[in-house]
Amino acid sequence: MLVDDAPGKPCPAARRNIGIVISTRVRLARNLAGRKFPTHPDGSDRLEILSDIKRVVGTLPGGDAFAWRNIDEESPLECRLLVERHLISRELAEGSGPRAVALNPERSLGMMINEEDHLRLQCLMPGLALHEAYARTDRLDNQLSERLEFAFDPFYGYLTSCPTNVGTGLRVSAMLHLPALAMTRHIEKVYRAIIEMRMAVRGFYGEGTEAYGELYQISNQATCGKNEADIIDDMDAAIAAIVRYEERARARLAASERRQLEDRIWRSWGALRHARLMNTEEAMRHLSSLRMGLAMGLFTDIRPSELDRLFLYSQPAHLQRLEGRELEPGDRDAARAALFRKSLGGEMN
């Protein structure tokens, strides 16, 4: 079992605080020189690439601490668990052929092999920690580049399978909890500002997903024409601005619509404690209310760690693992509601 809850192995995504910036992610896309990209129809290189990288990682200082999993040998449920923890991408989970993930013991640092590129280095940290996350990814990248030749062009920079990653190969993102901007509809202004800054906004599960639970993933679009430090600094400034904007929206709501805010929070509490059927989207919305309530000091009936646990374990794959079996969507909604009732002290009749 790759994903577990042993106290020694906290999942970074689960160590969320109740602040506005839930987590930070930095990833670097790299490819081995002279090899076909994993997206090439002739996949003959993939197994060799995987074993080459694995061998090299083993020679790094502390490299043997990485736990390797061949994704093509994992069950679909296990893959979905990893996706729900943001440890691997949906693309890696749903891909085919030899592909793998390596994770450090804290699961904050990882490598995906044969996703869209040969190698994707990733660092995931709770809260806002762009510089630290980049520094850790960069250190691993440097160690690897001493032992592997990466596809690099003096003019374009790092070469990648998709042109949108060419250059630095750097994608920096932060998961932001923006309920007040969503409630006041100012989120649309934020969307426009982000796009003007050549950044992207996505939902909880990345590209093409909805902003369930009022969680927004902000990331840089441009990977070339700017160096890594500038990308990080620009993102840091943008996130700081959005955080201030959300804080102001919360303060305004607390001053002018406190009753409506409390109503929303307590209704979510009531629904979580009493519903008999609840889908993921609704669950995330209610948990978002409680998170906002906690952050604003309007609600204290749940511990932040419990909120994080419920957030993670109400996701479809986690829920099925908890139940110990595959569940149809209807049964999943019933199991999710039962999890909340049991955890939050609602009636069990």
Next chain:
Amino acid sequence: MLVDDAPGKPCPAARRNIGIVISTRVRLARNLAGRKFPTHPDGSDRLEILSDIKRVVGTLPGGDAFAWRNIDEESPLECRLLVERHLISRELAEGSGPRAVALNPERSLGMMINEEDHLRLQCLMPGLALHEAYARTDRLDNQLSERLEFAFDPFYGYLTSCPTNVGTGLRVSAMLHLPALAMTRHIEKVYRAIIEMRMAVRGFYGEGTEAYGELYQISNQATCGKNEADIIDDMDAAIAAIVRYEERARARLAASERRQLEDRIWRSWGALRHARLMNTEEAMRHLSSLRMGLAMGLFTDIRPSELDRLFLYSQPAHLQRLEGRELEPGDRDAARAALFRKSLGGEMN
């Protein structure tokens, strides 16, 4: 204070059971011969008519037990309380000039003076009791007609201010709780069938109101061309058919969508226990869920009498009386939510 909660004076509308037929109402429209209708612009007759009827009622056996209230002397809040208990009509409450209501000690039998007609006799009983309610109204009508000359035409029957009441002057209605027909959308078929039978369907507060709380008032349209016994029998048969239809819809829901049904009931319970703001319409919808849950044996966490009490006391005027002051709509929604929380054991933070 006309409306009170002394144990000796239960309000018929509050003695509701959890069956499908909540209450039965029978009313007779009568006018004094040779007098102008109350709707006539020259209102000079109205005071005289009121005192004539009052004097005659006093001479009836048991007639001095009727409590009289001059509606033109009552506060708007008091009038609305009477409307919410279905003891007077909105028309009487909102009218002008000398007008009154007389109610027997149990408030099951009443007379409205100078509403649309000089005299409207009304009997309101819990559950389905058309024959009994008509018999009681008819007895009072007979006693009065021995002492007062009613406007009557050998061909048309009783003459009334509005032509729709000419003939028997009889309007028979029942308040039905039809959540399963509403949920399965079969209510529209019921609407069509009722209209074909020359009956009318209205919402909780009568003509032109919405069917809040899935409560539907069914009444006869035709007051002439049929005698009283036929009107009562036809209405009785129609109500019995609708009740069977609702029962079948409930049984089907319980068999095929039990989880959805339970989810609805428990979510209503959660909302009532935890919301901070709730308008009348939403409150009636949730109380409707609990009523259905009780009736179907799916929910036992509330006593029927408590459900009836909350139904009545969450109405705007009752709520304001409970709070002891006039409330703006926003404050009313907060007071209503607080009433539910306090009564149902939700958190009070």
